Amino acid sequence: MTDTSTAQTAPKRSLARTLELDTRLLGMIGAFAVVCIVFNILTGGQFLTPRNIFNLTIQTVSVAIMATGMVFIIVTRHIDLSVGSVLATCSAVMAMTQTVVLPETLGFGLGNPLTPWVTILVGLIVGAIIGGFHGWLVGYMGIPAFIVTLGGLLVWRNAGWYITNGQTIGPLDPTFQTFGGIGGTLGATGSWIFAALATAAAVGTLFSARRNKVAHGQTPKPFWAEASLAGLIAAGIFGFVALLNAYEVPSRVLEREFSARGETMPEGFTASYGLPISVLLLIAVAVIMTIVARRTRLGRYIFATGGNPDAAELSGINTRMLTVKVFAIMGVLCALSAVVASARLSFHSNDIGTLDELRVIAAAVIGGTALSGGLGTIHGAILGALIMQSLQSGMAMVGVDAPFQNIVVGAVLVIAVLIDIIYRKRTGGKG
Template identity: 50%
Template sequence: MTDTTTAAPVPSSQPKGAPAGAPASAPPSFLGALEIDIRFLGMIGALAVIWIAFDFLANGTFLTPRNLWNLSVQSSSIAVMSTGMVLVIVMRHIDLSVGSILGVTGMIMAVFQVNYLLPAFGFNHPAVMILTLAAGIGVGAAIGALHGFVIAYLGVPAFIVTLGGLLVWRGAAWAVAEGKTIPLVDDNFKLLGGGADGSIGATWSWVVAIVACVAIAAAAVQARRQRQRFHFPLKPVWAEIVTVAAGCLAVVAATLMVNAYTLPAVLARRYAESAGIAIPPEGLSISFGYAVPVLVAVAVGIVMTFITTRTRFGRYVFAIGGNPEAAELAGINTKRVTLAVFALMGALAAIGAAISTARLNSATNAQGTLDELYVIAAAVIGGTSLSGGSGTIAGAMVGALVMQSLQSGMVLMRVDTPYQNIVVGIVLVFAVWIDTVYRKRIK
């Protein structure tokens, strides 16, 4: 007869899903149970303060559906590029050339569309938009890969390489069309810029909202199952419900806002006449809904979040940023990863160029000037550490919204551009200082 021992029962204060026999821990705080990043929450609070302050200073013109809708469209290209800048900065590099890459790829797309695709396919052929985007993204990725090759394989610091790129590609943007402004001709491509045609309307906006809420709930359930599978501590059920409810509430609020912005009466009447819709005596109310560039930016954010958190490539990027020497000793090909990150940054700059060019309905050699400042500031304000190894895609995209909110608010207050740049510079330095203080406190 053999003696058997049984594991002691798990104390009631121990988190569900923890290994048997683990020491009991104190109940987490409210924010601890929700597992919310304090810095991200603080940034949301700062954004709310900025919005309220500008609405007061601009006599109630900031927090209107029209301005907020325009703000979301204007933030899209910066938000797209900031997702790539997160990976660049996480790896302890910097890219000063993204504004110039945006300018040259936007010009190349416009020239390619007007001079080559239009004669070959005709007006508004579906292939025109597809091939224009393919050409722009391909050129952007090639430029980024060239930067990455010089940085990784030739050993030139990223600051110098991308500073040279800032000058080279800005000059190339001028050379492509000899300084001329190139108007776009494809209406399908123009949808990427937003506007009355580049929006999906109220009905489809609610469809997107429902899909988003279902996705949020499904993601929470999947995350909980993964924790159970690997015997990690579980969040309290009430915390899961609060997190999902907060996400869905934000989606519903955004949908109500974009649907509250309606077409002007003249445009609504023209739309009804062209579509054969009867106009009631009280007039038509046609909502813009979500703008296409905003949906593109959100899609890019979701894909980049998946890449950074769910792929080997993303883990390699953060490992290299945390300790490059240890990552290399662990067998990670740091040079190849560096090249890939800069190529991805170039491709994202080209997507930003497509949005920016479509929004302006033309390409100019000055397009994207100072965008590198806004992209870097968005990433840093969003919590990406300049010392490397830390950063989030969602934080950078909110940072882009913060930067554009500052600019939009100052425009409404009729602040001159030089003073706007002063404010942006001060905010960037302040954000880096906050990051430095935060890093010292957690050590």
């Protein structure tokens, strides 16, 4: 009788718990949806147009790429205030490499098939060296990361200025520029193919995890919950691609392209931009960083060190070398962001990346990365970057002055940290 009564009064699991969805992630998605709806109303329906969604995505990429690395930095209880300046230095090096160094030393001019790839490789190496040097100063020399990267903020910003003699360098290589956004997209057909492949990969991973749970004797989610989650993923991917494909190339641009080929554009011909290559790069970075965080020894060491540095060191983890690796990863991601940022502008300017360090840290914190260390997610940081960019873009469209935009962004950052503190107190410090 008691057993029956207990069974009847057992609390029912919520839908979110049944689907095993992250409540923090749901909260951020809800916040993002509210931001979009409010600005769409204030702009008379202009905020959620395909054109603005396209622009929003390519504007988010540079900060989002660096935010994935900032997760590792903050998780290990450090901070990096130099990311915007490192981006500027890497951008300056890559601009000079493709416009001056390669033409004068190897005879590679702009338009040579090797130019963009050699340029990007040089930029990645420079970013890794700078980041590794910061990590060495922090890990082996014992200088606080705040001081090292605060110095780096000043050093690398001005080092980039000296590399270019204070000049704006451009135009950059045409292939290099395809990483910037509107100059390099997959088109409608390529985007639909990507959506199908991405959905297949995501759903395959979902059910592979289910099989692993069963194989290890764990209880998986109900099949209907698994199928529902797969449907949500598929709807999200195809919906996003459909929005981007709805942004059509202006007819005057198409006419110029046909004219350049000596052809006449057929009457009624249309084409879509589709998925930008820069967004593909962000997706690739997100997948790789998530795998590193969840599936590799390095990722386990990073989160273990952030959770308890002393215990991690006593357990045999080389926390000093780990610090070097984490900062080197951050440097590489700064270089990748430099590729996207300079390619989007089609030239290098000395103010590139200004204040990006604040945007990157804000994106990581808003995305749920704990400043106390040990907790953070890659997808959360990317969503945080998207929320930040949506706020700034929406306010710009409404006509809010730049100073007040920064006031709002600063207030949002403080509120996000306060919410994080309250959430962790209520959940006993768990993420």
